[in-house]
Amino acid sequence: xxxKTHNRRSFLVAGAATAGAVxxxxxxxxIVPARAKEVPPTASMRGGSNNYIPGAPIVERIGGGGFWMxxxxxxxxxxxxxxxxxxQIWAHTTEGHERDERSHGATLTNADGTFRxxxxxxxxxxxxxxxxxxxxxxxxxxxxxxPVMSSPNDTSLSADFVLEPA
Amino acid sequence: xxxxxAILIWGALGLAIAVPVVVAATSPLLAWRQPVYIAxxxxxxxxxxxLLVQPLLAGEYLPGxxxxxxRRVHLWIGIILVAAVVxxxxxxxxxxxxxxxxxxxxxxxxxxxxWGVVAMWALFAAASLALLRRRRPIRPRTWRVGHxxxxxxxxxxxxxxxxxxxxxxxxxxxxxxxxxxxxxTVKALVDLRAWALLRRRA
Numbered sequence: 629x630x631x632k633t634h635n636r637r638s639f640l641v642a643g644a645a646t647a648g649a650v651x652x653x654x655x656x657x658x659i660v661p662a663r664a665k666e667v668p669p670t671a672s673m674r675g676g677s678n679n680y681i682p683g684a685p686i687v688e689r690i691g692g693g694g695f696w697m698x699x700x701x702x703x704x705x706x707x708x709x710x711x712x713x714x715x716q717i718w719a720h721t722t723e724g725h726e727r728d729e730r731s732h733g734a735t736l737t738n739a740d741g742t743f744r745x746x747x748x749x750x751x752x753x754x755x756x757x758x759x760x761x762x763x764x765x766x767x768x769x770x771x772x773x774x775p776v777m778s779s780p781n782d783t784s785l786s787a788d789f790v791l792e793p794a
Numbered sequence: 795x796x797x798x799x800a801i802l803i804w805g806a807l808g809l810a811i812a813v814p815v816v817v818a819a820t821s822p823l824l825a826w827r828q829p830v831y832i833a834x835x836x837x838x839x840x841x842x843x844x845l846l847v848q849p850l851l852a853g854e855y856l857p858g859x860x861x862x863x864x865r866r867v868h869l870w871i872g873i874i875l876v877a878a879v880v881x882x883x884x885x886x887x888x889x890x891x892x893x894x895x896x897x898x899x900x901x902x903x904x905x906x907x908x909w910g911v912v913a914m915w916a917l918f919a920a921a922s923l924a925l926l927r928r929r930r931p932i933r934p935r936t937w938r939v940g941h942x943x944x945x946x947x948x949x950x951x952x953x954x955x956x957x958x959x960x961x962x963x964x965x966x967x968x969x970x971x972x973x974x975x976x977x978x979t980v981k982a983l984v985d986l987r988a989w990a991l992l993r994r995r996a
Contacts, residue, residue, distance in 0.1 A: 677892075757960065
C-alpha cells in the first residue's frame with residue numbers, strides 16, 4: 629500500500645500545476661474567439677503585396693496562358709462563398725517580371741466563390757517559384773497572398789481567401 | 795612542389811569554379827530574366843566561387859602563392875568579393891525593391907534571404923576589420939579571432955543561402971561548390987589554429 633504524504637515540495641508542484649492550468653486556459657480563452665466553429669479570416673502573407681500594382685484590369689487571361697491560378701473566396705464566420713468579387717493576380721512568369729504591368733491581371737469569382745485565371749508559366753524568381761494574389765476591392769478587409777509552388781514544374785497554383793468585413 | 799602537382803591543384807580549382815558558372819550560364823531561367831537580374835545572379839555565383847578561393851589562399855594551399863603574395867591576392871580577392879556582393883544586392887534591388895527591403899529588414903517570407911543578409915553583414919565586418927588593421931594596430935587576438943569568426947559566419951550563411959535557392963546554379967554543381975568552400979574554410983581554420991589565441995587568454 630502506498631501512503632500518500634504531503635510535504636512542501638508536493639504542495640509547490642501541485643500549486644505550480646494549477647497555476648499552469650489556469651494560465652493555459654486563460655490564454656487559450658483569449659486567443660480562440662467565442663465562435664470557435666466559425667471560419668476564421670485569412671491573414672495576409674509576408675511579402676504578399678510586393679510589386680502590387682492596384683487596379684489590374686479584368687482579363688480573359690494574362691498573356692499567352694498555359695498555367696492556371698485557382699482558388700476560392702469565402703466569407704469569414706459562416707464560410708459562405710462570395711460571388712462576383714475581384715481577385716488580382718501577378719507573378720514572375722515566362723513573359724515578364726513581377727513589376728511589369730503585363731504580368732498583372734484580375735478575374736471575378738463564380739457563384740460558388742471559385743475563381744480561375746489562365747496566365748503564363750510561373751518560373752522561379754527570388755528564391756522560389758511563387759505567385760501573388762490580392763483581394764483589394766473595399767467591401768472586405770484587404771488580403772495579400774503569396775503562395776509558393778511545391779515544384780517549379782507545376783502548371784497550376786491555388787490560394788483560398790476567407791474575407792472579413794472591412 | 796612538382797609542376798604536375800601544381801597543375802593538378804590549379805586545374806581542380808578552375809574546374810570547381812568553372813562547372814557551376816557554366817551551368818548557371820546555360821540555365822533556362824536566364825531566358826525569362828532581365829539583364830540586371832541576370833547580372834546580379836552571376837555576381838552571387840562569383841561571390842560563392844570566391845568563398846572557395848579565399849580559405850585556399852589564407853591556408854597557403856595554392857602552388858605559387860607563398861605567404862606574402864598569397865596574402866596580397868587574398869586582400870584583392872576580398873575586395874572583389876565585397877564588390878560582387880554589393881552588385882548582387884543592388885541588382886536584386888533594381889529588379890524587385892520590396893523583396894530586397896523585406897530581406898534586409900528580416901521580414902521576408904523566405905528564410906534563404908535572411909541567411910544571405912547575415913552572411914553579407916559578416917562579410918562587410920570581416921573586410922572592415924581587415925581595412926582597419928592596415929590603418930591602426932589591432933591586437934593580434936582581436937584580429938585573428940575576429941576575422942576567423944566572421945568569415946565562418948560568411949561561409950556557413952552563404953552556403954545555406956545558396957542551397958535554399960531555386961536559381962540558375964545546378965543543384966549538383968552548387969552543392970559541390972558549397973561543400974568545397976566549407977571544407978576549405980574548416981581546413982584553413984584548423985591548420986591556422988584560428989582559435990589558439992582565444993584559448994590562451996580565455
